[in-house]
Amino acid sequence: MWQSFVNIFLDILLYIYKLVDNFGVAIILFTVLIKLVIYPLMRSQIKSSAAMMEMQKSPRYLEMMEKYKDNKEKLAEEQMKLYKEMGVNPTASCxxxxxxxxxxxxxxxAVIAAIVSTPxxxxxxxxxxxxxxxxxxxxxPINPSFLWMNLGQPERLYIPGISFGIPVLAILVVVTTILQTKLTMQSPTGGSTASTGGSGAMMTGMMNIYMPVLMGFMAYTLASGLSLYFLISNVFTIVQYGVEGKLNWSALKFGKAKTAALAEPAPVSVAQKPKINPSPSVPAKSSTPAISAVKEEEKIDYREFKNKKKPKKNQ
Amino acid sequence: MKKNKIILISGLVLLSVLLLSSCAGNSALNNATSWPGVTAEGNTIYAAYNSYVSAVEDGQKIWTYPAEADKSLSFYAAPLIDGDLLYVGTYHNQIHILNKNTGALVQKIELASSKSKIIASPVIDDGLLIIPSSDGAVSAYAVSDYSKPAWTIKLSSDVWTTPLVLDGKVYISSLDKKLNVIDLKTGELLSSVQTNGAIMDNLVYANQVIYFSTFGKEVLSFDPETGTTKTIIQTTGEIWAAPLVLDDRIIAADMQGNVYCSDLESGKSLWTLNNITGDGSAIIAAPEQLTNQNILISAENGDLFVYDLDGKSVGTRSTKLKTMSSPVVYDDSFVSAFIPGDSLLKSFSNDLKENWLYIGESASAAKTPAK
Structure with a gap:
C-alpha cells in the first residue's frame, strides 16, 4: 500500500524529469504540483485560522476566559460550545x-529510489x-546534478579558500522555515495562543524553535533533493499566504506592526507584551467590532492565566 | 494543561523520529548492495558477496577473506583470477589482491574517491590492470607497480561493466548509453559510440565483433575495425543480461522473461520464447552454454531453465531463491549464486540435479549469536 503510494510519486517525478530533463527542475515542479493539489486545504486552513482569531477577539470569548479562568474544564467546555456555534473547527488547521x-x-x-547508485x-x-x-x-540514467548539488546526497557548497563545505540549502531551509512560521502565524493575542493560555504560548515558542531546527537538521543530513522540496514548499506557502493577504508582517518586528490578516487595527504581536489598561472599567466605543475587541483585550494580561495569578489591574 | 503539553511534545518528537528513521531506513537499503560476483577456476569457485570473499570447492569452504568480519568492506564484483592472485573490487573503490590459494591479502589498491564503487571486475592485459569505477573513472596500473596509476580517464558517466581489451584498445561502456574506446597505452579517449539505451552488462567478443545488450531493447554488434554498430535483435523488454554468442547464433533474454535466438550472420530470428517464468520475472543473469551444449537461463525469481539449441525445453528447476548473478560453468556442472536465503552458492549438474550448496559467510554469521 505504502510502496504503491511512493511509486505513484516516483512515476510523476520521473515523468516530469522526462519532460524537462533536469532532476532539480523536476523536483521544483513536482513540489509546486503538490502544493497546488493541497491548495484548497491550505486555503481552508487560512480561513479557519482567521475565523478562529476573529472569534477569540470577541467580547463573549474574552468574558468567558475571565469568567472561567479558575475552572479549566468548564472553560474548555464553553470554548467548544462557542466553536460549535460559530462553526469554527479548532483542528482544521492541522x-x-x-x-x-x-x-x-x-x-x-522517491528521490532516493530514482537516483540509483547500485545494480x-x-x-x-x-x-x-x-x-x-x-x-x-x-x-x-537519471542525472542527479542540479546547480552545484548532487540531489541524492546532502548538499555542501565548496568555495576555494574555505576548508569545509557550506550547507547553503540547509541554511535557506532554516531561514524560510522561520519566515514561514512567523509570517503565517496568527497574532497570539487573538490567535490560538490566547485560546489555550500558557500552553499555546509555549507551543508557539516551541514550534518557532523546533521546526526550523528539525527542518534544518534534515536538510543538513538528508539528500538535497528533499531539502529542495522543503525550500520550495516554504517559499510557496509564504507566497500563498501573501496571495490570500494573510501574511503577518508584524511578527517579523520590522518597522510598524501590521496585520494583513484582518486589514484592520493590528493586534499585539508575538514580541509585544500585552499592556494593562490603567482604566479598565468602561470599554471604549468603537466603530468596528475588531477595534472594540482590541480595546477589550488590552484589559487582560493572558500570561496571568498561565501563572494562575489574578490579573494585575495596576502597576 | 500540563498533560496536553506533554502529549504535544511527545507527539512531535515521535513524529520526527518516525520521519528520520523512515528516511534513514530507505537510505540504508539503497546503499546495501548488489548481488554476488562469482568466478570459477577448475573446481574452485570464488564468490564475492557482502563483507566476504570465499573460495569454495565441492561445497566446502577453502578460505574466507577477511578472516574476521569487517563491516566496512563490501565485495560484489566478480573476482578476477591472474596467476596465483585474485583481484576483488570493493564498494569503497579499492582492489584487494589476495593469494588465491590461501585468501591472504597481498596488496591493496585504493582509488581516488572512496565514495565510489567498483561494481564490475577489473581486467589485466598487456601488463596493465584496468579498473572500472562507478564514478566514471577508468584507471590502469602496471602490475609491477600499484603505487600510482599509469593513466586514469574520467568518462562522462558511471561505469558498471568490465572493460574489454582488444588490439591495444580498451572498450568500455558507461551508463550514459555510450560505448567508449580508450587507447590502452595512453588512456586517451579515442571515440564514443552513442546507443539507444544504457549498457548494463559486459561486452562479449566473438568473431572479431563486439556484442552487447542495451536498455534500449536491442542487442547490438560493434565492429572495432569500422566503428559501426548494427542491431542484431530487437526485444519487447529492456535487456540487462549480456547476450550469449555461439558459433552461428546469438541468444538474449530480456527483463520481461522473453528469450530470443537469432542467426548471428543475418540477424534472422530463429526462435523466441515468451515469458518463460509465467510471472514476467526478469532475467538479469546472462544466459550460459552448458558443457552438453544446452542453454541455461536463470530467471530472477530463482527458476532455472535449460533449452536445447532449437529452443526446446530440456529441464526446469525452481530454487525459490533470487538470482541475478551469471552462473559459472565448470566440468559437467554449473554454479548459481543467490541472494542468500538458505544458501549463497548452489551447484547443479547439467540435468539440474543439485550437487552441493554453500551457505556463505553472511548467512552463517547471521545465524551465529553475537558474542
Whole structure:
C-alpha cells in the first residue's frame, strides 16, 4: 500500500524529469504540483485560522476566559460550545500539515529510489515504475546534478579558500522555515495562543524553535533533493499566504506592526507584551467590532492565566 | 494543561523520529548492495558477496577473506583470477589482491574517491590492470607497480561493466548509453559510440565483433575495425543480461522473461520464447552454454531453465531463491549464486540435479549469536 503510494510519486517525478530533463527542475515542479493539489486545504486552513482569531477577539470569548479562568474544564467546555456555534473547527488547521507528512516521506523515498547508485537499486527502480507511462530505457540514467548539488546526497557548497563545505540549502531551509512560521502565524493575542493560555504560548515558542531546527537538521543530513522540496514548499506557502493577504508582517518586528490578516487595527504581536489598561472599567466605543475587541483585550494580561495569578489591574 | 503539553511534545518528537528513521531506513537499503560476483577456476569457485570473499570447492569452504568480519568492506564484483592472485573490487573503490590459494591479502589498491564503487571486475592485459569505477573513472596500473596509476580517464558517466581489451584498445561502456574506446597505452579517449539505451552488462567478443545488450531493447554488434554498430535483435523488454554468442547464433533474454535466438550472420530470428517464468520475472543473469551444449537461463525469481539449441525445453528447476548473478560453468556442472536465503552458492549438474550448496559467510554469521 505504502510502496504503491511512493511509486505513484516516483512515476510523476520521473515523468516530469522526462519532460524537462533536469532532476532539480523536476523536483521544483513536482513540489509546486503538490502544493497546488493541497491548495484548497491550505486555503481552508487560512480561513479557519482567521475565523478562529476573529472569534477569540470577541467580547463573549474574552468574558468567558475571565469568567472561567479558575475552572479549566468548564472553560474548555464553553470554548467548544462557542466553536460549535460559530462553526469554527479548532483542528482544521492541522489537516494540511498532516497531509504533507506522508508526502515528505514519499518524496524522499522517491528521490532516493530514482537516483540509483547500485545494480540492485537500478533493478528496484525498474520494478517500481509503471511501464505504461514510462520507459526506463529512455530516462535512465537519471542525472542527479542540479546547480552545484548532487540531489541524492546532502548538499555542501565548496568555495576555494574555505576548508569545509557550506550547507547553503540547509541554511535557506532554516531561514524560510522561520519566515514561514512567523509570517503565517496568527497574532497570539487573538490567535490560538490566547485560546489555550500558557500552553499555546509555549507551543508557539516551541514550534518557532523546533521546526526550523528539525527542518534544518534534515536538510543538513538528508539528500538535497528533499531539502529542495522543503525550500520550495516554504517559499510557496509564504507566497500563498501573501496571495490570500494573510501574511503577518508584524511578527517579523520590522518597522510598524501590521496585520494583513484582518486589514484592520493590528493586534499585539508575538514580541509585544500585552499592556494593562490603567482604566479598565468602561470599554471604549468603537466603530468596528475588531477595534472594540482590541480595546477589550488590552484589559487582560493572558500570561496571568498561565501563572494562575489574578490579573494585575495596576502597576 | 500540563498533560496536553506533554502529549504535544511527545507527539512531535515521535513524529520526527518516525520521519528520520523512515528516511534513514530507505537510505540504508539503497546503499546495501548488489548481488554476488562469482568466478570459477577448475573446481574452485570464488564468490564475492557482502563483507566476504570465499573460495569454495565441492561445497566446502577453502578460505574466507577477511578472516574476521569487517563491516566496512563490501565485495560484489566478480573476482578476477591472474596467476596465483585474485583481484576483488570493493564498494569503497579499492582492489584487494589476495593469494588465491590461501585468501591472504597481498596488496591493496585504493582509488581516488572512496565514495565510489567498483561494481564490475577489473581486467589485466598487456601488463596493465584496468579498473572500472562507478564514478566514471577508468584507471590502469602496471602490475609491477600499484603505487600510482599509469593513466586514469574520467568518462562522462558511471561505469558498471568490465572493460574489454582488444588490439591495444580498451572498450568500455558507461551508463550514459555510450560505448567508449580508450587507447590502452595512453588512456586517451579515442571515440564514443552513442546507443539507444544504457549498457548494463559486459561486452562479449566473438568473431572479431563486439556484442552487447542495451536498455534500449536491442542487442547490438560493434565492429572495432569500422566503428559501426548494427542491431542484431530487437526485444519487447529492456535487456540487462549480456547476450550469449555461439558459433552461428546469438541468444538474449530480456527483463520481461522473453528469450530470443537469432542467426548471428543475418540477424534472422530463429526462435523466441515468451515469458518463460509465467510471472514476467526478469532475467538479469546472462544466459550460459552448458558443457552438453544446452542453454541455461536463470530467471530472477530463482527458476532455472535449460533449452536445447532449437529452443526446446530440456529441464526446469525452481530454487525459490533470487538470482541475478551469471552462473559459472565448470566440468559437467554449473554454479548459481543467490541472494542468500538458505544458501549463497548452489551447484547443479547439467540435468539440474543439485550437487552441493554453500551457505556463505553472511548467512552463517547471521545465524551465529553475537558474542
Amino acid at each position: 489537516l494540511p500539515t498532516l497531509i504533507q507528512l506522508p508526502v515528505i516521506f514519499a518524496l524522499y523515498q 540492485l537499486g537500478m533493478l528496484d527502480l525498474t520494478k517500481r515504475i509503471h511501464p505504461e507511462y514510462l520507459k526506463i530505457g529512455e530516462i535512465f
